[in-house]
Amino acid sequence: MTTTTAGAAPHLGVGAPRRGLASRIADRLGGGVIQVAMVVLGVFWLVPTLGLLVVSLRSVQVNNAEGWWTVFTKPAELTLENYKNLLATGFTASFWNTVLITVPTTILVIGIAAMAAYAFAWMDFPGRDTAFLVVVGLLIVPIQIALIPVAAFYGGIGIFGTIPGVVLFHVAFGLPFAIFLLRNFFVGIPASLLEAARMDGASEWKIFASVVFPLGKPAIASLGIFQFLWVWNDMLVALVFADTGSQPMTKALQSQMRQFGSNIDILSSGAFLSLLIPLVLFFGFQRYFVQGMMAGSVK
Template sequence: MSGQGTIERRRPGRAAAARPASGRAASPPGARHGSRLSRLLGSSAVQALLVLVALVWITPLAGLLLSSLRSERDNAAGGWWTALADPSQLSLDNYGALLEDSGIAAAFGNTVLISVPATVLVVGIAALAGYAFAWLDFPGRDGIFLVVVGLLVVPVQVGLLPVAKLFGAVGLFGTIAGVVLFHVAYGLPFAVFLLRNYFAEIPREMLEAARMDGGSEWRIFFRLVLPLGRPAIASLAIFQFLWVWNDMLVALLFADSGSQPLTVALQSQIRQFGSNIGVLAPGAFLSLVVPLVVFFAFQRHFVQGVMAGSVK
């Protein structure tokens, strides 16, 4: 009895020793790493460094904006920083002349007609395929997914000539539809790979409970999977839109003069006018401001998608 009483008296001591001194349960390693990262980012030195990096990145953007608001004569007379001391140099005349140019205006519209459908189609098809590869059983699922992963290493230059011959045979060469299809085809492997891995992290019990409640696969996909995958989908949409909007190689090869986007139109201005800052500066800033607006509009979802899975 005395030995048993000694054991019983020792048990509370061991349990108390296993708990932290504060009496609270120990935090998981991921939470501790996350708190240390938060403290590091909150330090004054790191914040000052981030401000310095932001200024370094913003300076060329400010220079491009001021150059686009100055006349050709003012740009030839001195650097863009002279406009800070003489704001009278700034006007919207360059933008007015640029928008009156039917070629540039049409190229801007073509860029929108290429970028938006290519982004929507890639995100929509990849979301459906990602859910199928993650949670549906069908013959050859793993083999097909390995083929999709293998397509990630295929460079875009490999398909330029064969696709050009194919588009020429079916009448898509030199059209907006042909450029969109090319971007969709080469954007899908990465998109499917990304969303499949993200959807696979959804708890199986949640999907099984939805099926037991009578939910169909379509209902589960639209009502459960898509809301849970919104951070990854938003990140993918931003990446795809930026890639297509800033592309010049594919558009230079597959678009004709009537379907060329803004990047090709500005490149043709360089060949024709040399250093025509009055056209290139406002055109380049106009091409830059749209991706910035898209990024800042979805930055919260973008950060969530990038950080997803970093802290368990």
């Protein structure tokens, strides 16, 4: 017969796990050091952008003779002459072509995908699951296999080489991912909210516009950032479907690469302008982007 000392709990062999050396070091250092390390990493990430900015603000002769980091000792070398020369080459037209392609594409993809995602998430209709599986299957279709057939189709209907043709192509290939993303977000909306709206007599359109769409702003903002960046930085579709009058900045910069040694001033200033808008967009909507990425992590 086994006895135990009064007032002493039997040993169960269970205790706090032993902590490793890395864990103890992390506790000693605290969060402050980690934050400093993240700031240092962020600065290193921005170094190429800073270098591109400096190169775009110096003459070709100076860039060929010195590294961009020498600007800290010779700030008088900075000039806006490169940007004046860039605007004189007709780059402004390419900039506006990029805007006319990217903005309508982003708006159309968000609008169509949001309505389709709501239908897949909360409306019951014949073939709904099959149709959604088809949409998911379209995610793996490479864009390259559609270039020649779509080009032939565009030539037949007379929109090859136009901005609407480029926009339609981007919309078609942007919708599968957009519908998939928003549908998975909309499914997480409490069904009680939608049922309450239906009991109040709201139509499906009213429910979508006043309940689902406002609650889906984080996911919609994340999708908008993704779609904007994809189209803004695209060159493959522009090379195939845009002509000289409708070419975006990516194609205009690519055409300058043939003379890289003599026009680095045009390339650097044009590249920085094409980079500036996405950076402003990302940092301006960073809060919504993070919310969209974290939306499904906590229930």
